[in-house]
Amino acid sequence: MNDDVLAGHLQELRRGTVVMAALATLTRPTYGYALLEELAASGFAVDGNTLYPLLRRLEKQGLLTSEWNTEESRPRKFYRCTAEGEALLTALLDEWQSLHTAIEGLR
Template sequence: MDELTQQHLQELRRGTVVLASLLTLRTPGYGYGLLESLAAAGIAVDGNTLYPLLRRLEKQGLLTSEWNTEDARPRKFYRTSAEGERLIDALLTDWHEIDAALGRLTDGGTR
């Protein structure tokens, strides 16, 4: 895949990492675990993107966090908040609308 295509794909996917993270973190999880679940689900994301993103989402109140100190090493567990759920709804609705619109554009040309 050429560089130009890759760049555009990256742009297209940027917002979906937020949505995928919020969806995954309905079950509490920590940074590296989320990185692996997202990769397994086919959403490749870099640690340099994901870790700062989690902090940002927490600051925006979309995630809540808690340090789990029961394991050998302390880990910060994130969970999607009520506000995060509202954002999920909004983003998913928009996602489906865009999908439908793109479908119309590819099938019928103009409408």
């Protein structure tokens, strides 16, 4: 198998799951850079140029809230799932499991 072909398909797969990964992590307040690090440590590396626009989009959709923390030396914007975001995560994970089961049945 061509490594470039595999890399392209893996990128597509990850792009489709980054919302689930972000929502799953943001069940507790986290700022952007810490979210990048946590995702990478879990084996889900995401580029900042992908993550930050995603966070803004999810917030605009009412799936996340944000709040600035200015108590530390460096102000940071913390994100957290709303109830709607947690409901979406549950629905996406259910669908993910259903798709996994269906694909396993095809093998």
